[in-house]
Amino acid sequence: MNYDCIIIGGGIAGLTCGIKCLKEGLSCAVISSGMSALHFSSGSIDVFGYDEQSRPVDNPFNYIEKFTALHGHHPYAKCGPDNIKEALFFFKDALAEEGLELHHNSNENHFIISTLGILKPSFFSQRSVYNEEIGGVFGKKSKIAFLNFDGYRDFYPDITIANLKKNALFKDTDFISGNILFPDYGSIKKNPFEFRSVDIARIFDTSRYLEDIAKQIKNKAAHADIVCFPAFIGISNFKKHHEALQELTGKLIYEIPALPPSLPGMRIDNALKSRFASLGGVFIAGDRVISGVIKNGMLENVRTANNMNEVLKSHCYVLASGSFFSGGMTSDSASIREPVFNLRVEYSPNRGDWASDKLFDKNSHKFIEYGVETNDSMNPFGADGSSISNMFCAGAILPHYNPVKDACGSGVAISTGYCAAKNIVNRIKGSKDRK
Amino acid sequence: MINIDNISFDHCIKCTVCTVYCPVARATHFFPGPKQSGPDAERLRIKNPELVDKSLSYCSNCKRCEIACPSNVRIADIIQSSKWKYFKKRFRVRDYFLARTDLLGSLATRLSFLVNLFTGFFPIKFLLEKFLKIPSKRIFPKYENGTFHGWYKKQKKHQENFKNKVIYFHGCYVDYNHHELGRDLIKVLNAMNIGVLLTTEKCCGVPLIANGYVENARKNALFNISSLGRSVRESGLRIVTTSSSCNLALKHEYPNLLELDNSAIVNHLDFITRFLCMEFDKGNLPAMKPMRIKAAYHSPCHLERMGLVMNTIDVLKKIPGLDLHILHSECCGMAGTYGFKSEFYNVSQKIGKELFDIINKASPDIVITDCESCKWQIEMNTPYKVMHPVSLLAMAIA
């Protein structure tokens, strides 16, 4: 089987790249060995959240223009400002076609509330996390309720409230906290160890308890303008149920992304995969690319763990296998490597530099910035030092940026995935024109 | 000393992603899910086998958890082997027979008329439910009169005359319940100038594994490895299968669960659609007439686990005129013998509901799938006829 493009890794970078390739008329397969970092993310798309002094960035696009002029290695510098914006709105439209809307505050960041009551800047959020109405309520003299489900152990409203009270933005806010009883809790309780937001979401997705929950919300948070919960509104009926719940209660319903697996992240994963499949893409789940043949500056084929005696071929390849967390990068006591093709990796040879002694260091850890070195067209370099012209890297596998400290992970993944696709389209169309 | 065969549980980062994608955990809270029953509980079990929890038996071995896990933990393997290692053995007539599809098949194909009549007869079903705990609502697969092997005898000479040939591991289902699929395979391959040979085979062992008869499964596996291995050595031919679960057993369960060396066959083994893809790529594409029908394709869990779904889709796309709809990947809930057990019947039906709904919504002319147990489940729960991709090809070739 021959494809125009084989993408290794089905996270946000790989899938954005795949959808763009398919839209341009290329044939495309994604091979992905396990679920991606989306299952651990907030589900909001960070573009650029903090500047070099760790102060929140207001307008990420303006900031990126200034920043990349000084930092030519940053992946955003390789995309260019126009492509970044084009990529992000392409991504937004792709999700919208699957019924998942992303909201944004024109060209500015908005903030999202974490379970611990910390405010974090982000650019795109789902309708239960940011929209114009929500933006209007926060920071005014308003009443905000934080409710939890009885028995749910990953969220403590009083901690969230205590931390929010320290923030000047909420100095005029009245807080209410409380619990509501999830109607099916009796049966969930049989298995108390796995009472996660996904369990609640599954049951809520059936529509059975919509009215019951709405009634309890009205009781517990009678005077609140906005009611915040750990994310619980399901996946397939998310929009419908969010709307219905707001209508039945007459209140804004806000979701706080809870501990993984993250529901808002899974909504995005679901929508991307379904968009990819409906455009005719082939998604091979649960298989791992284990090797490839590189000859004369080209990747000729790849092999997967499940089908060792057959090679897969395509014109172009994208490596979007993520960072250490997803297995795109590995390390041992002395070196850091890209495990599949042994591509050239950017890292400090001095092991002491890799990580800070403090686990939650404000400046994050250095290893997060290590990854596969590329040229300006995002081609990596093989073991012999020469670039591989039909292979492109995208997403968390790239070096020279820090998704944690700068809050730019998804934005970089989307932009680089999109630009990789554009480079591939140019390359394939160019070679067809020449023929 | 702690005996640690599969230490992949140590790679678990406790992210719970597996549990999110487990169809059984989604359907019932009586099953704690793959994370808890697999890597979490394994730590306790290897220290003290008394700590084994009965709820393990809910796992249907669909392997979806392994596909989802970002850390490559062999969760389903851990759970299956715990079932055998730590459960107290208890004889159950039902499980004894469900596990032995070959024994049941060779008896039933001799009296197929009576068997088919009886298993469709309500009072009998009532008794089966009462005494054997086989759900009376379950519709039984029909048995053929005689075996596929028997039918093939007259074909043998002709098939041997082809220059190019393959060895076909047909499995119990084709042998006892559905000769047509075997005949369709011969028709398709013959149209591509490839002859089909059989060798001696025993049940692949999947139902034995599922019902806890590990030693019997091992015996069958050793027999198959040696019989197929010998044929491959002598002829140098490739082995093809049409059942995704047989294929998974030969390829994955033999080394990983039964701890047997299958290197004599594993590199010569192809699931049929993969074999066809490779032939098509070489230009060996049979002449086909346009099929103006709407087909909905359901990908079986075990084919997903082997990363072979793309091959089947590729083959189907080669059929001219076919209006192909690829259904969102969901477990049908049948899981081989799982859906034949009263205690799991409701769970099995609840799992499948999502799939039945999307099939009904697609409203196709036929449903296509590579697995016989998915076929039983879908035919019982939707109004559609379910066909194997090979049978659809055979129709296009006729």
Ligand SMILES: Cc1cc2nc3c(=O)[nH]c(=O)nc-3n(C[C@H](O)[C@H](O)[C@H](O)COP(=O)(O)OP(=O)(O)OC[C@H]3O[C@@H](n4cnc5c(N)ncnc54)[C@H](O)[C@@H]3O)c2cc1C
């Ligand atoms: C815990 C965590 C929380 C985060 N939270 C946020 C957030 O709230 N907002 C935000 O904007 N960003 C967040 N980020 C950052 C951002 O999510 C990531 O940078 C981004 O998702 C990376 O996407 P990716 O597609 O590059 O890689 P990944 O999502 O890591 O996907 C890589 C995929 O490739 C697969 N793979 C790896 N090797 C192989 C192989 N050899 N063969 C086949 N497949 C392979 C993996 O299994 C995985 O599915 C977070 C990151 C992490 C780790």
Ligand code: SF4
């Ligand atoms: S094999 Fe299937 S049923 Fe068993 S734990 Fe894994 S996902 Fe659940």
Ligand code: SF4
């Ligand atoms: S998905 Fe894998 S790593 Fe995550 S909890 Fe399950 S077994 Fe552990």
